[in-house]
Amino acid sequence: MSRIGIHSFVWSASSAQADLERTLVDTRKAGFDLIEFSYLDPADVDIARLAKSISDLGLGVAISIGLPADGDISSPDKAVAARGVEILNRTIALTRDLGGRKVGGILSASHGLQTEPPTRDQWNRSAGTLAGVAETAKAAGVTLNLEIVNRFESNLLNTAAQGLAFIEDTGSDNIFLHLDTFHMNIEEADVGLAIRHAANKIGYVHIGESHRGFLGTGSIDFAAIFDALTAIGYDDDLSFESFSSEIVDENLSRKTAIWRNLWIDNMELARHARRFIDVGLETARRKAELVSASQRP
Numbered sequence: 668m669s670r671i672g673i674h675s676f677v678w679s680a681s682s683a684q685a686d687l688e689r690t691l692v693d694t695r696k697a698g699f700d701l702i703e704f705s706y707l708d709p710a711d712v713d714i715a716r717l718a719k720s721i722s723d724l725g726l727g728v729a730i731s732i733g734l735p736a737d738g739d740i741s742s743p744d745k746a747v748a749a750r751g752v753e754i755l756n757r758t759i760a761l762t763r764d765l766g767g768r769k770v771g772g773i774l775s776a777s778h779g780l781q782t783e784p785p786t787r788d789q790w791n792r793s794a795g796t797l798a799g800v801a802e803t804a805k806a807a808g809v810t811l812n813l814e815i816v817n818r819f820e821s822n823l824l825n826t827a828a829q830g831l832a833f834i835e836d837t838g839s840d841n842i843f844l845h846l847d848t849f850h851m852n853i854e855e856a857d858v859g860l861a862i863r864h865a866a867n868k869i870g871y872v873h874i875g876e877s878h879r880g881f882l883g884t885g886s887i888d889f890a891a892i893f894d895a896l897t898a899i900g901y902d903d904d905l906s907f908e909s910f911s912s913e914i915v916d917e918n919l920s921r922k923t924a925i926w927r928n929l930w931i932d933n934m935e936l937a938r939h940a941r942r943f944i945d946v947g948l949e950t951a952r953r954k955a956e957l958v959s960a961s962q963r964p
Contacts, residue, residue, distance in 0.1 A: 668902055669901070669902050669903060669904060669905050669948070670700040670701045670727050670903075670904045670905075671699055671700050671701065671904075671905055671906070671907070671941060671944055671945070672699055672700060672701030672702060672703050672727065672729065672904055672905065672906035672907070673694055673697065673699045673701070673702060673703065673906060673907045673937055673940070673941075674703045674705060674731075674873075674906055674907065674908040674909070675690050675702060675703060675704045675705060675707075676705060676910060676914055676919065677907070677908075677909055677914075677933050677936065677937055678690040678693050678694070678914075678933055678937075679914060680914050680919075682707060682708060682711040682712060684712070684713055684716065684717070687704075687712065687717055687720075688717075688720055690702065691720050691721060691724055691726060692724070693933075693934065693937070694724075694726060694937075695724045695725075695726060696934070697934060697937035697938050697941060698938065698941045699726075699907075699937070699941060700726065700727055701726060701727035701728065701729060701904060701906060702721070702726055702727075702728055702729075703728075703729045703730070703731055703771075703906045703908075704728065704729075704730050704731075704765075705730070705731045705732065705772070705919065706732060706733075706918045706919065707730060707761065709757060709760070709761045709764075714761065714764050714765065715764075717765060718764060718765045718766050721765060721766055722766060727766075727767070727768075727904070728762070728765045728766055728767040729762070729767050729768075729769040729770070729771060729871065729904060729906065730758055730761060730762045730765070730767060730769070730770050730771070731770070731771040731772035731814070731845075732754070732755075732758050732770070732772045732773070732774070733772050733773035733777075733778025733779075733814075733820075733918075733919070733922070734751050734754060734755075734773060734774065734776065734777050734778060735754075735777060735778070736777045736779065737750060738750040738751035738753075738754045738777070739751055739776055739777035740752060740755070740774075740775070740776070740792070740793050740796040740797065740800075741775065741776040741777075741785075741789040741790070741792050741793035741796075741823065742777075742792070743788070743789075743792070748792065748796060751796070752796060752799075752800060755770075755774065755800045755803075755811075756800065756803055758770050759800075759803060759804045759807050759809050760807065762807075762809050763807040763808060763809055767809070768808060768809055768810060769809065769810055769812055769870065769871055769904065770804065770809055770810070770811055770812065771812040771813075771814055771845040771870075771871045772812075772814050772845065773813075773814050773816060773820065773821055774797065774811055774812075774813055774814070775793045775794075775797060775813055775821075775823050775824055775833065776789070776793055776821055776822070776823040776824075777821075778816075778820060778821065778922055779820065779821075779922050780819050780820070780922075781821070781822035783822070784822060785822045785823045789823065790823065790833070790836070791836070793823065793833075794833055794836040794837045795837075797811065797837055797839070797842065798837040798838055798839045798842075801837065801839040801841040801842050802839075802841070804841055805841040810841055810842070810843055810870055811839075811841060811842045811843070812842075812843045812844065812845035812870040812871040813830055813833065813834070813842065813843070813844055813845055814845040814846075814847060814850075814873075815827055815829070815830045815844060815845065815846055815847065815850060815851070815854075816847065816850045817849075817850045817853040817854055818853075818854065819924075820850075820922065820923065825850075825854045826854050826855060826861065827844060827846060827851070827855065827861040827862070827864060827865040828861070828864065828865075830844045830865070830868075831844070831864075831865060831868055834868060843868055843869065843870025843871070844865055844868050844869050844870060844871075845870065845871040845872070845873070846861075846862065846865065846869055846871075846872050846873070847872070847873035847875060847908070848872075848873065848874055848875055848876075848887055848889070848892055849873070849875035849876065849877065849879060849887075849908070852877050852886065852887050858887075858888070858891060858892055858895070859888075859891040859892060859894060859895040860895075862892065862895035862896060862899065862901075863895050863898060863899055866899045867899075869899075869901060869903070870903060871903065871904055871905075871906070872896070872901070872903075872904070872905045872906070873905075873906055873907075873908045874889075874892075874905055874906065874907050874908065874940070874944055875907070875908040875909060876909070878927075878929060879908070879909050879910045879911075879925070879929060880909060880911070880929030880930055880936075881909075881929075881930065881936060881939055881940075882907070882939065882940050882943040882944070883943055889943075889947055890947070890950070890951070892947075893947040893948050893950065893951035894951045894954065894955075896948070896951070897948065897951040897952055897954075897955050898955065905944065907937070907940040907941070907944065909929070909930070909936060909940070910923060910925045910929070911925065911927070911928050911929045911930045911931075912925055912926060912927060912928045912929075913928055913930065913931055913933070914933075
């Protein structure tokens with residue numbers, strides 16, 4: 668049974684302990700099973716206290732990041748690549764210490780617009796480095812999940828098929844795909860077919876609308892997405908992701924071009940998303956049952 672999560676930036680971009688605690692309470696109040704914290708600096712957090720609060724509320728936790736330009740593991744600059752490894756290892760430790768099992772996000776290269784095409788050397792450096800990091804993660808009981816993002820946020824991995832090829836080149840059994848419906852809607856020829864093709868290599872899914880606001884109010888064909896997830900038997904974590912200029916994080920808002928105020932009431936947004944995902948998955952299951960039912964007179 669999938670755990671349904673929510674991105675913390677729906678609630679707050681603050682790392683203050685009181686705000687983190689409020690985020691957890693709101694996550695549970697809105698009916699979610701998991702909280703995804705993004706860009707959470709371990710140095711700013713009472714990790715033991717936060718882990719206890721997560722556990723006490725019966726929530727799961729995942730951590731997502733995007734590597735910075737000065738921590739790009741695909742870089743030919745060894746110092747830059749080493750800093751990226753340090754960031755990843757620190758994120759793995761934080762995930763483990765909070766009781767989580769998944770690190771997601773842009774882990775293969777720096778997050779942001781690139782003005783040059785990727786090179787084979789860049790690809791190889793990233794794959795080789797991430798293979799080593801994946802072993803560290805495995806020892807910590809954590810998986811790495813590579814977010815496949817649109818061309819304006821990375822030049823390396825823009826489609827699920829590229830992600831599969833990249834994982835194959837790492838040779839690791841602890842690296843999976845982090846698929847995001849917002850990005851897939853831009854890059855994939857057919858989102859449903861891409862999900863079916865990726866099948867058992869999908870480790871984490873972001874559910875987000877084409878404009879990143881209320882689900883069902885944009886151009887994404889969510890019925891096809893829920894049908895595909897049901898068809899492959901996906902029963903792992905799905906998290907709702909939405910951004911608005913109502914909540915600004917310097918690390919993410921500018922890189923993802925969050926200029927518009929798509930919502931103000933985050934609790935209304937969150938509760939709507941939970942209902943939308945629940946109904947979408949249930950509808951897909953019922954359709955699958957009808958299609959496969961053998962009814963003889």
